[in-house]
Amino acid sequence: MTKIEFGEKTRLDHYLMDQELVYVNQGSYGPCPRFVYDELQRIRLLQEGNPDHWFRSLKYTLYADCVRAAANRLDCNFEQITLVDNATVGVNALIKSSLPTSRPISNGTILCTNLGYGSVLFTIEEAAKQRGWKVRMINIQHPIENKQSFIQQFQDELNKGDVENIRLAVIDHITSATAILLPIVELTDLLHSYKIPVLVDGAHGPGQAVPHFSLNKLTCDYYVGTFHKWMYAARGCSFLFIRNTEVANQIQPANTSWGYRPSALQLDAMTHFHLQFFHQGTRDESALFTLPKAIEFADQLAGGFDEIYQYNSTLSQEAKTLLEQRWNTQGKDIVPKDMQAPYLKMIQLPDLEEYKKTEEDALRLLTDLIRDYKLVAIILHLRSLCIRKLISNEKYLISCLQQKSILLSTPGNIFYSIGQEAIFMNEYQIIEILIAYWPLNHLEIYRLLPLSSLLVYINNNQQQDDEIDSIAKFLEKKLPDGSTLLDYIVMGLVNKHKDLSLLKIVDFHRCSTTIQMTKELFRLPLLWIAPERRSLLQKRMYIEKTKLEKYIEGFNYVYQYYDKSIAHETNFEPMKIILDCQIINEDTLVGLELQQLTPFRFHFRKLWINNYVRQILTSHTSFDINLVLNLTNVDNITHLHLSDTNMETTENELTLLVRSLSNLRNLRVLCLQRVLNLYPHRYTAPHILTNLCTDFNRLLRRLIYLRRLDLSYSYLQSYIRILFSGLIQPLEYLNLQDCRLVSKDLEFLLSMRNLRYFKELNLSMNNFGTRTCANLILQIIPRCPELTILSIGYCSLQASAIGQLADYYIKEKTHTKISLLSFKSIIPYYNYEFDILLQKFGQIKTLKKLLLFPQLHTYPGVNDDERELVARELYRRCCQTLQTLNRQDLELL
DSSP: OOOOOTTHHHHHHHOOSOTTOEEOOHHHHOOOOHHHHHHHHHHHHHHHHOHHHIIIIIHHHHHHHHHHHHHHHHTSOGGGEEEESSHHHHHHHHHHSOOOOSSOSTTOEEEEETTSOHHHHHHHHHHHHHHTOEEEEEOOOSSOOOHHHHHHHHHHHHTTSOGGGEEEEEEESBOTTTOBBOOHHHHHHHHHTTTOOEEEEETTOTTTSOSSOOTTTOOOSEEEEESTTTSOOOSSOEEEEESOHHHHTTOOOSSOOGGGSOOHHHHHHSOHHHHHHHOOSSOOOGGGGGHHHHHHIIIIISOOHHHHHHHHHHHHHHHHHHHHHHHTOTTOOSSOGGGBOSSOOOOOOOOBTTBOSSHHHHHHHHHHHHHHHOEEOOOOOOHHHHHHHHHTOHHHHHHHHTOHHHHHHSOHHHHHHHHHHHHHTTOTHHHHHHHHTOOSSEEEHHHHSOHHHHHHHHHHHTOOSOHHHHHHHHHHOBOTTSOBHHHHHHHHHHTOOTTTOOOOEEEOTTSOOOHHHHHHHHTHHHHHSOHHHHTTOOOOSOBOHHHHHHHHHHHHHHTHHHHTTOOTTOOOOOEEEEEEEEEOSHHHHHHHHHGGGSSEEEEEEEEEEEGGGGGGBOTTOOOOTHHHHTTSOGGGOOEEEEEOTTOOOOHHHHHHHHHHHTTOTTOSEEEEETTOOOOGGGSSSHHHHHHHHHHHHHHHHHOTTOOEEEOTTSOOTTOHHHHHTTOOSOOSEEEOTTSOOOHHHHHHHHHOGGGGGOSEEEOTTSOOOSHHHHHHHHHHGGGOTTOOEEEOTTSOOOHHHHHHHHHHHHHTTTTOOOOEEEOOOSSOOOHHHHHHHHHHHTTOTTOOEEEOOOOGGGSSSSSHHHHHHHHHHHHHHHHHHHHHTTOTTSEEO
């Protein structure tokens, strides 16, 4: 066989690429030689000629032969290696399998670096999420001076401790984005000294890292590599190597198929490890079987890997030098020469007038080069590497932020990226500096948070809250120095640079503002004021004097160390702070009152007020929410939640409340929990109570945008008609839990025209034990076709009435949208009644959650232990019933 001539002639004679293309991206998808491509087509024709013979017999032999060829080429045992479609398949199988370990399975950690390939990092993240593990990422700092300093970064991370929980370390052989050749032997030895197993992602390793690649000479536990990038096989042809053959036979691929329990005949030809990956459903594995021809091409036509390595590594270095000289970018390598990949080269582009240094323009340049110049190359914006250099040099960052020319020429998303990277690297002081000099008008706090760190935090703490609540917890999480990320944000805001910062709006809209966060943010005005002047402030709100003095004294004590680093009373343009507001103590009231004396202006859409604040008011002051509303723009408020835990709201205060609420024209959500208590004996005369209800009705009718109304835990008996008369808004949510409703109230609810809009209805904890009430409930529900959540628990409804409700939903099961239903009884129904109800509700496919079990103390038994046994047995019976209906997806509570 005649040896080919390297260079342009090889491309013209032996590759199928478009001859007009300038192709310098072999690494991504690896075009294969014509010699190999012809073999691929031959194999496919063979397959199509007799598919049954192919799948039942022939491909077994071909697969085993190719595995042997791979083992021989990579210098390992046949039992240690198997073929897979691509490196991602191998990585997923390894990381998601239950790898044997001498350490406990729970509370595990996966160690990786920020240089990892994107899909590998995603796999690590998902595997950790599924197991409740942590992801521990080493943020490699650039530039790298030498190999030893690179290894030291790993050592520094391990020196932080908690290594006994690391179940696996994942490192690259050659990084994809940065073309760095990692010292995997030294790193493996280091990690093994801590008894940490090592997986090497070697997608770019075989055929490039060294001329003669030997898995036996490596010491890593697992290696995933490809044959289609630098070893000339057709796409996709890759391998998975596991040193310990006992472990290999325990690995589970993503798809479980016939290899899970192979026949004895199959095990004569291959191991269980091979067969698990061989049997992956009906698919075209033709590319895997091109490996022998790829080896033949490299060895015989190209003259072997010694010649290939010498030619490619020399040519790529010459090309790198040529381009750097032409672009005048010499000497800007971020890694030493002995850590640069032999074939892949990272070259810094010069400044380009039409392209900014952003990810978006990097992609645009890549596309333009292909379209306009027929040049196929990889253009990447290594933003994180440049940003890390900024973050690691605080003085340099400040000097950059102080230069308006730099700020004006820098895209806005870069500043968010600096913040994300600073948080990711635990350099929280950078957040304070960045916010103090923030060069944009608008700051969205959510965009400062690195999603990866946020997900890790949620996974590690196994939070079940929604994303927004988790963000708030992330901001309030205690840091090693005892502060929180929110503290650094607050310090940045209060120290805003009056000449350089352009910040005018700070938006917390995607961060659910908890009580603690509200308190921290509303301390901004008092924190801005000089400590010696705080006690001299004139208060306009009626806070009791001694409590205000005690509050300021405590404030000064807590912030005495922070005050030393604050430029107090530095005047700058007003700054709007958008957040959700929870008013519960002095912090929020003082902050609202003082805002006009400072640059801070609080704007909120959602407002929670707890009547606990009445305790800090002077004794002669009635609680009036206008005290709060007068200090903000009421047109912004769309959600109001007012609660009175002790039900202390007086006749006068309710009158004031009606007047105050009339100012909130844009309300969409109104919650008056334990507030609207219409007990007749609390009012000086019957007509006052009637007039008050009429006023509330007039108010509710004027709130034309109202969609959710919560009047729970209020005494509304016999007043529903007066309160709700004339309401035509398309309410989606109505909560009348524990409102002492009676049949006449239900009769009016039945007559309401807007029932058809209800999506959630809560009537629980009202006594509907009479036949009249039960019948009215059964008439109301059909008038709510959009209902998804219904709660009628603890209403003394008989099981027969609940059964009739189930019959209605069965009748309408093709149209109903009900997904959650609560009908908890005060005492448990009989077992046979539970069985009948579950048999019925199990037929409603939209139903996903049933709340049906009463409180533990209501079960029969002489003590809690006996009652718990009865409750468990009932739960078991109910689950068994659902299993017979194939409704294990229906959650019972």
